[in-house]
Amino acid sequence: MSINRRQALTKIIGISTAAAGVTLMGTSAFAATDEQGNFRLALGDKLKYVPLDAMATAKLAYETGGGCMHQVFHSLVTMLANSSSADAAKFASIPTAIAAYGGAGIAGQGTVCGNMNATGMLVNILDDINGQNAAVIGAAFRYYETTELPLSSAEFIAGIGSTEEKTAKVGKSSIANSVLCHSSISNWSKASGFSFSEKGERCYRLSASIAYHLVELLNRAYAGEDIAALPESKPSEDAQNCQSCHGATSTMGSAASVKTDMECTVCHTGHFN
Structure with a gap:
């Protein structure tokens, strides 16, 4: 009697787990699909990026909620799932709720800002963009450190669907001087006079700002621009x-x-x- 590859793998797993006295549950080790053939993102998988509308992505981030990391990751993945990317359906299969842990510097710990955490998480699963993926992450991090954020122009506020009335809840934009949530919030609190507990509108707009700039960087890299050569990326x-x-x-x-x-x-x- 002959057996196919899946049956052989099943027998090997059965023998191995019986010997160890444990139950092993999992899908194929040879493909990023489940037993029904549905795509499941696996380590090393890279999905095709296509240019996105930066303002539409920022608006989705602003409207999403769930913390800064979730807002940025969800907005870009969702936009790519609804794009012309050859991997749109694969983007749609990604459970973006897994990014919710990153809010307030990882579950309130004040460490790396969730916006930056999401940036790395997103770019890591993108297929090579003219050799610029690492440079995009670096440029995004330097932008976060050195730019007065959140963006506050009337055009941006209207574009994300916010209002001038809500600007009073933001107070002043500020420069983080760090990629840490702790530094970002502290400097904003000092500039605006608000406490951490009053950061809501400010952080919604901050996530929209980072989503906007990240798309800009990815679009420029896609168009062939050398992001690594930009002074602001260093x-x-x-x-x-x-x-x-x-x-x-x-x-x-x-x-x-x-x-x-x-x-x-x-x-x-x-x-x-």
Whole structure:
């Protein structure tokens, strides 16, 4: 009697789990599909990006809710699911609710901002965009660190479906100087006079702002622009100075080896202060 590949795999799994005294449940190790043949995103899968409407994506992020990471991830995945991408149906299969954990710096821990967490999560599953995927992430992170956010022009406010009346709940935009939620919220609180508990409208608009800029970067990369060559995509001068001694592959004397492009002096005062 002959057996096919699936039957053989089933027998191997059955033997292995019986020997271990455990029950193993799972789908095929050879394809990103379940037993019914439905696509399931697997490690290493890359899906095709196509240019999106930045303002429409920002509006969806603003309207979505569920925390900043969910807003950005859900809006881009949903827009791609409804796009002309050859992988639109695969984007539609992604359960975007998994991104909800990232709100307020990962479940309120104040660590990496959920907007940036979502940026990495989204770009990681995109097929190569003219070799610019990593550069897009870097440029998005530097933008978040150095730009006065959320965007506050009348055009942007109207485009996302907000109102000038709600602007009073935002107070002032601010510069995060970091990719950490803690720094971002603290600097906004200092500028606006509002507390963390009053961040609602500000953070809705912030997620819309990041979704907007991320789409812009992805569209520019898709069009062939060299994102990595942009001055704004590189670490700050201070961070580059730190890297000259605290490198990833070599260091100055007994200096610690460090791998990061994020702002250094927000937390580290340097050696001469």
